[in-house]
Amino acid sequence: MPKTLDLGSKNLLVGADVGGTNVKYVVLDAAGRRQVQDSIPTDPSDPAGTIARLAEVVGVREPAGVGLACAGIVSPATGFLGRSPNLPGWENSDLTGALQAAFSGVPTAVANDVNAALYGEFHHGAGRGCRHLVMIALGTGVGGGLLVDGKLVTGFADGAGEIGHMTLDPEGPPCTCGNRGCLESYCGSVGLVRRARELAGTDLATDAWKAMIAEHGSDLTPRHFAELAAAGDIVATVLFVEAGRRLGQAVASLVNVLAPDRVVIGGGVAQAGDLFLLPCRELVARHVMSEAGRGTPVVAAELGPFAAAMGAAALAAEAGAVT
Ligand SMILES: [Zn+2]
Known part of the structure; x- marks a missing residue:
């Protein structure tokens, strides 16, 4: 069971999630x-200044802990941010040093944003009561996080959790990483938009689908397909079933390897809900070896866009508990 946060007299926790445009x-x-x-x-070029500003705005004197989540490779051990495509101006910065300068004397924790979101769901959301969790965050890219026996798995050189780059088909569509057929190339919003355009050129395409593609040029997003899917458009249904099956391939492999209690699907694309999750669950039911594992719940995340900030706060509470 998740621990009750025991914070003594200093009982407030601060959690933050740094994205490319806002914290x-x-x-x-x-x-x-x-x-x-x-x-x-x-501030895309000033991590220390942004974190100092955060401390001013939050205005909590002596919180029990401060946690910071950040997109990219984050080392919880050294406190440094490595490669970060969303925050190139923050790469190689000392996040822990900046936090400690801004919130002096307070226990701190740093984590990758998807790991933090997973930890948030573990403590407060769709993963409550679990010990082993997998999270897949579907957005522009596809992020992943793993929790085994209540601990986040960061792996050698903090490289674990790149679920988006599991190869599903080496001859598949190109991925942003330079390879082909990664989960992200099917289920990230870039991959979904590419497939949406392809489907517009097939016999299947409905007038509504063609109109959507014509109306939205470069601003087309999966949200537009979800609207048509809700209206029962057949192309939208095909698109989400295809993507859900690809997600199911990845989830089934992860369940075979890790046997989690539950798999949590987050991110904007997951809002397509059962249209997307049902075909995923079907693949899990067919491709998982252990009989118990075939029924592994694949559920939508519950905490929404503040999941990573909440998880960062929970990590800071643990940092406080051990200092
Ligand atoms: Zn890839």
């Missing part, structure tokens, strides 16, 4: 309830 933050009370939830702009 989402929360202040949690001892029961893990969100007392504050807001955001400030990210």
